[in-house]
Amino acid sequence: MSQSAKGGQPQAVFGTARRGRARPAGDELLTQASAAFTRAGFQDSTLILRWREIVGPETARIARPLRLREGPDGAVLTLKCDAGAIVFLQHQTRALLERLNAYSGASRIVRLQLVAGEPIPGAELPKHPGLTAGRRTEEGGAKTPLKDALSRLSAARAGARKKRAD
Numbered sequence: 001m002s003q004s005a006k007g008g009q010p011q012a013v014f015g016t017a018r019r020g021r022a023r024p025a026g027d028e029l030l031t032q033a034s035a036a037f038t039r040a041g042f043q044d045s046t047l048i049l050r051w052r053e054i055v056g057p058e059t060a061r062i063a064r065p066l067r068l069r070e071g072p073d074g075a076v077l078t079l080k081c082d083a084g085a086i087v088f089l090q091h092q093t094r095a096l097l098e099r100l101n102a103y104s105g106a107s108r109i110v111r112l113q114l115v116a117g118e119p120i121p122g123a124e125l126p127k128h129p130g131l132t133a134g135r136r137t138e139e140g141g142a143k144t145p146l147k148d149a150l151s152r153l154s155a156a157r158a159g160a161r162k163k164r165a166d
Contacts, residue, residue: 040068041068047065047068047103048064050103051065054099054100054103055099059089059092062082062085063080063081063082063089063114065077066079066080068109074110074111076109076110076111076112077100077111077112077113078113078114078115079114080117081114081116081117082116082117086114089114097109097110097112
């Protein structure tokens with residue numbers, strides 16, 4: 001028993017867990033995410049979670065799965081993609097279906113439906129690995145922040161030397 005701050009009466013200490021206690025935010029996340037995936041037709045959420053690995057980084061950058069509808073002949077996967085990428089994806093449909101069916105099971109997905117939408121947030125073009133910062137500055141491209149800082153320091157030091165000589 002401990003002393004209460006309000007008075008001289010001892011405070012009871014209970015051995016049971018408190019009710020209404022705040023839980024970590026991640027506890028309910030899986031339940032709510034799986035409900036959202038189910039509403040979109042994805043019984044197995046790994047298709048969305050492993051999208052980049054399944055279709056490759058180039059396709060994952062321009063398209064993402066939106067809905068999966070099961071039908072009598074097979075499933076139709078709706079992809080939301082960049083408007084300019086629809087033609088590219090139409091040409092790649094056969095290869096995409098092969099990759100998707102290799103992942104999800106033989107001939108489960110029979111058709112892709114492409115829907116134009118706004119670009120996917122956070123998707124950027126990867127930097128070209130052959131162009132390093134040193135090569136860009138030699139070719140007359142943009143300066144690096146370090147080179148910029150060193151040139152300002154050099155100019156400031158040269159200006160300070162001239163003032164001392166006067």
